[in-house]
């Protein structure tokens with residue numbers, strides 16, 4: 001019931017799209033990096049004010065931007081992907097995919113209100129074939145208990161330690177990785 005209500009209120013917010021975050025690699029802070037079994041390696045960025053808020057025990061503030069950038073790994077000659085000496089994927093080219101979330105003012109005290117966007121980082125144009133109003137929200141509501149943020153636990157760890165976190169997952173694509181992060 002609580003979740004269904006939350007879902008409705010979240011949906012009421014989705015008339016907008018998150019804009020392209022200009023200069024995101026400079027203006028946002030890298031808090032995590034993650035490899036997946038399909039040879040994708042990602043960088044996770046967030047607004048500096050979100051780090052300050054979490055350090056003070058506050059919620060992610062309205063205006064928080066999160067961006068996730070994807071690279072394809074180098075293919076190994078014998079199959080699979082090339083890895084560095086720590087066992088992490090060796091990155092080849094950036095993918096034409098930048099996923100963005102922007103926290104907007106909630107309409108009620110209960111709603112976790114985010115808008116989404118998907119861009120080609122090289123052209124800064126919306127990613128072809130992606131509808132950010134439909135394609136992102138449903139999956140991210142699984143993380144509703146953590147402000148729609150799957151990597152909340154790792155982000156918090158980063159905010160407390162200053163150490164860029166590993167957000168690796170043995171599953172391909174955007175599948176949610178077990179164990180789900182705790183509240």
Ligand code: HEC
Pocket residue numbers: 034042044066067068099100101116117118130131132135136137139140143148149150151152167169174175176177
């Ligand atoms: C099928 C599920 C799924 C869909 C669809 C999906 N995501 Fe995610 N997203 C994830 C998971 C799981 C993570 C955690 C990082 C990881 O495992 O790579 C994540 C991470 C993120 C993050 C980093 C913050 C966080 O929540 O950890 C952003 C930003 C993001 N996604 C934006 C988007 C956007 C924009 C779309 C639509 C274009 C989208 N996502 C579609 C599952 C999904």
